[in-house]
Amino acid sequence: MRVLIGIVGALVVLGTFSSVLRTLVIAQPTRSSFTRMLHKMVYVPFQFLADRCRTPEGKHRALTPVAAVSILFHLIGWLIALWLGYAMLQVAISGYGVLDALRETGVALFTLGFASGRRVGLTVLDFCAAATGPIVIGLQVGYLPTLYGAYSRREAEVTMLGARAGSPPWGPEILARYGQVGLTGSMTELFRNWERWSAEVSESHTSYVILSRFRSPRCDRNWIVSLLAVMDAAAMQLALNPGRPQAEARLALRAGFGCLRDIADVWRIPYESDPSPDTAIRLTYEDFAAAVAHVTANGYSVECAPDEAWPHFRGWRINYEYLAYRFAYVLDVVPAPWSGPRRTLMETVAPVTPVDRKPSASC
Known part of the structure; x- marks a missing residue:
């Protein structure tokens, strides 16, 4: 014994x-x-x-x-x-x-x-x-500085995205706000930064799994909905403007859904590694068309009509929609537009930033 x-x-x-x-x-x-x-x-x-x-x-x-x-x-x-x-x-x-x-x-x-x-x-x-x-x-004790350092770097980009995508962030809102200020040509910098961000998050959130559970300081921000917004913006630009330089948007998309897949492997979440571009997605064409109308109304120019761009957008989104929705559901994050269902029924929260609130009249 x-x-x-x-x-x-x-x-x-x-x-x-x-x-x-x-x-x-x-x-x-x-x-x-x-x-x-x-x-x-x-x-x-x-x-x-x-x-x-x-x-x-x-x-x-x-x-x-x-x-x-x-x-x-x-x-x-x-x-x-x-x-x-x-x-x-x-x-x-x-x-x-x-x-x-x-x-x-x-x-x-x-x-x-x-x-x-x-x-x-x-x-x-x-x-x-x-x-x-x-x-x-x-x-x-030695583990904590590494953990909080990775969290701080992650949240810096998430916070900066608030001025570009609203709070909570939404992909079409990125295109709309860049169109408002006439800076659509500088979106390559945004995509380049988020390609690097995705690589860092993939490394840190697979090595230290608990990082995925660390929430942003504000309830209307979250790393998963921020990444989803950037990928949606990149997919819309690829679909609506095929004539523009697209290297940075493509790389940001691939880095983004690669990041989600790396984290899903550690979480043991199954997914389709090579989905067909013709597979249906949960986002509807009506929502996509309404988003295209929103971005064009704010000065973002497009080369393709919504019905022409939809198959290309769907072909990109099928690579990341399921995992983004799954993480948003499991982590129970803010119900941003185009981010799927939550554990309990809640209304979608529209993106809002101080820019949207007009100041009162002054002398």
């Missing part, structure tokens, strides 16, 4: 170390089953509360603590698992009872001391347990 307890304890310790390394140290798209279980234990009650909120603001307040609480809960879960694993090894090696083993291991794990003086000297197991606690806590 003691041998069996020792084997189980060794597996618990090794499995926990594997979870710590795969979550905090290995900079590759890996995800521990133990980490997923801990995150779900945190996520489910917060999502239960958010499902009872009927406004985007309420949902945002309910779900904002999820990521921070999950990080703290991971640390607590790892330390408890290591405590139990080392206690099982103590029972197997030293002959202690359960309570004595828990006391001996707990004191060694957390304070580098000893619970009693019955031992003649330090054992290898005591040294391992004593070193484990500071190592795990130190790795978690």
